[in-house]
Amino acid sequence: MLIDEQGQAGGQVWRAKDRSILSAPATPESRSGDNLRERLAASGVRQMTDTRVWQIERQGEHWVIHTLRNGAAGRLHSRAVILATGAREEAQPVRGWTTPGVIGLAGATALFKQSIRLPGRASVVAGAGPLVFFVASEIRRLGGTVAAVVTPNTRADWLARLPSMVARPDLLWRGGRWVADLMLAGVPIYWGHAVKSVSGDDQVTGVTLCRLAADGTPLPGDIGIAADSVCLGGGLAPSTEAAQLAGVAIRYRPELGGWVSEAELDGSTAREGLFLAGDGCGIRGAVAAELHGQIVARTALRHIGQASASDPALERAYRRASRFGEAMTVLSALRADPIGLATPDTIVCRCESLTRRTIEVEIESGAVSSNAVKSGQRAGMGPCGGKYCQSSVARLIALHENRALSEIAPPTPRPPIRPVPVSALAGDFDYDDLPMPKPAPL
Amino acid sequence: MIRLVPDHSARIQRTEKVPFTFDGVALMGCAGENLAAALMQAGVLHLRNAPGDGAPRGAFCMMALCQECVVFVDGQSVESCRLTVSSGLVVKSRR
Numbered sequence A: 001m002l003i004d005e006q007g008q009a010g011g012q013v014w015r016a017k018d019r020s021i022l023s024a025p026a027t028p029e030s031r032s033g034d035n036l037r038e039r040l041a042a043s044g045v046r047q048m049t050d051t052r053v054w055q056i057e058r059q060g061e062h063w064v065i066h067t068l069r070n071g072a073a074g075r076l077h078s079r080a081v082i083l084a085t086g087a088r089e090e091a092q093p094v095r096g097w098t099t100p101g102v103i104g105l106a107g108a109t110a111l112f113k114q115s116i117r118l119p120g121r122a123s124v125v126a127g128a129g130p131l132v133f134f135v136a137s138e139i140r141r142l143g144g145t146v147a148a149v150v151t152p153n154t155r156a157d158w159l160a161r162l163p164s165m166v167a168r169p170d171l172l173w174r175g176g177r178w179v180a181d182l183m184l185a186g187v188p189i190y191w192g193h194a195v196k197s198v199s200g201d202d203q204v205t206g207v208t209l210c211r212l213a214a215d216g217t218p219l220p221g222d223i224g225i226a227a228d229s230v231c232l233g234g235g236l237a238p239s240t241e242a243a244q245l246a247g248v249a250i251r252y253r254p255e256l257g258g259w260v261s262e263a264e265l266d267g268s269t270a271r272e273g274l275f276l277a278g279d280g281c282g283i284r285g286a287v288a289a290e291l292h293g294q295i296v297a298r299t300a301l302r303h304i305g306q307a308s309a310s311d312p313a314l315e316r317a318y319r320r321a322s323r324f325g326e327a328m329t330v331l332s333a334l335r336a337d338p339i340g341l342a343t344p345d346t347i348v349c350r351c352e353s354l355t356r357r358t359i360e361v362e363i364e365s366g367a368v369s370s371n372a373v374k375s376g377q378r379a380g381m382g383p384c385g386g387k388y389c390q391s392s393v394a395r396l397i398a399l400h401e402n403r404a405l406s407e408i409a410p411p412t413p414r415p416p417i418r419p420v421p422v423s424a425l426a427g428d429f430d431y432d433d434l435p436m437p438k439p440a441p442l
Numbered sequence B: 001m002i003r004l005v006p007d008h009s010a011r012i013q014r015t016e017k018v019p020f021t022f023d024g025v026a027l028m029g030c031a032g033e034n035l036a037a038a039l040m041q042a043g044v045l046h047l048r049n050a051p052g053d054g055a056p057r058g059a060f061c062m063m064a065l066c067q068e069c070v071v072f073v074d075g076q077s078v079e080s081c082r083l084t085v086s087s088g089l090v091v092k093s094r095r
């Protein structure tokens, strides 16, 4: 059984197209994704798409997965569960980042892959690592205009990563072509810069950039750029909430994207029958995530008593892909100060419209943990569940208390980890009670 | 000018456009297209007002997490980035 909240399997990288697309030129991602979906359909695996998991708990010998589909809640029982929840995008709040027309940098890839649409007519593309060049390049491929590329990384940062990148010459070549194309087209690339503020009332009209010092502090000398849209990335962080509900501990590993779930290389965790795969246990990128899934599937099969030998060649390939992926994650974290560009009146928590100043006052009055800020000011209590403010809040606590980020855990996730309408719970039912054809016994 | 990344925009074929409404305003969108993308394409970016300061907000994460793109359809509040356009769809905002 495969459960996914998206309408079709594929996750972020192999995201399927909307039905509105009748035909479009294939890309490496669309080819791999279509191939994967074909193999999945042929495999007989039961797919529950458009289905959200909002709670996981242990009952006797089984895990109980609480789902939400078409507004109705349900439950599934299983001896073995693999959580492959992937990543979410981080944000670095700056003045005006809540203006309509500002979308996430990773979020923009979803818009391209799924709907083949552009965020606007002229876009500023800002963020770290290779994603910023992929997004800028896709905007050009889809006929749009890139007003500027803004990245905190310098050319020296990239050069320093070359030795790890030669592990994947194919990806290195692809990335080099994106940058060369942008340069040929005369798109300004601001290395070592960041978006400091976004202007516009009900739609973006432009951005202001600043240069960054090596530690991420903004330097004087503002640059203004006109644009009607911004793709703004703050890096990726593992989605750990589901594993945390199941009792898996988290550890601070900034080189892997921040707080990551604790799991062995083969996917096993401290909880019996619960396995983790992919970016959820550390951002290592799409190539590594796919290989990891194959390794972890073998572990889960062994757990339920099916013969499935581990494969040393697979593990070697995974280690190689991980080295590349980890180098990219480190690049994305360089010079990233989650709060360094936020002024006192910058909104930090979008859901409750809380500014940096409001949260700082709360910390000064004694709220020195993420949970305390959450109950005091409701930062993190809004509908997004704190996903877009928790890193900023942790950074503010660290600054005020002079503590390390590794000591300031994100707020404890509580079910539901996805919004569940009250009406859905009234008709809560067990999928096991439905007269559905059952798959082969596991 | 030499392009290393070719322009593919002319090679994308979409379904026919169908009518839908946003707060009573008639719009057109491709049948089956993601609603958040279709609204963006139609130039509708302001989807709701923020709590507190009432400032305009629009789709942000595009992955059904941030809840900024939530609209009302059939009386239910749903993320528009998880819905698709169909003929006659009636979308109401939380503006």
Ligand SMILES: Cc1cc2nc3c(=O)[nH]c(=O)nc-3n(C[C@H](O)[C@H](O)[C@H](O)COP(=O)(O)OP(=O)(O)OC[C@H]3O[C@@H](n4cnc5c(N)ncnc54)[C@H](O)[C@@H]3O)c2cc1C
Binding pocket: A003, A004, A005, A006, A010, A011, A012, A013, A014, A051, A052, A053, A054, A084, A085, A086, A087, A088, A089, A106, A107, A109, A110, A134, A236, A239, A242, A277, A278, A279, A280, A284, A285, A286, A287, A289, A290, A417, A418, B063
């Ligand atoms: C928005 C976004 C765009 C990205 N774009 C790119 C890109 O273009 N290129 C690139 O190299 N890397 C990209 N990345 C990084 C990329 O996510 C990973 O490297 C890769 O996809 C990891 O694979 P995965 O299987 O671990 O996770 P994913 O591919 O993210 O898959 C996780 C799946 O779990 C599902 N899921 C999560 N939580 C729940 C829940 N509670 N209930 C039900 N289903 C759930 C999601 O719907 C998703 O399908 C992107 C990341 C994000 C967040």
Ligand code: FES
Binding pocket: B036, B058, B059, B060, B061, B062, B063, B064, B065, B066, B067, B068, B069, B070, B079, B080, B081, B082
């Ligand atoms: S844009 Fe974030 S939930 Fe839809």
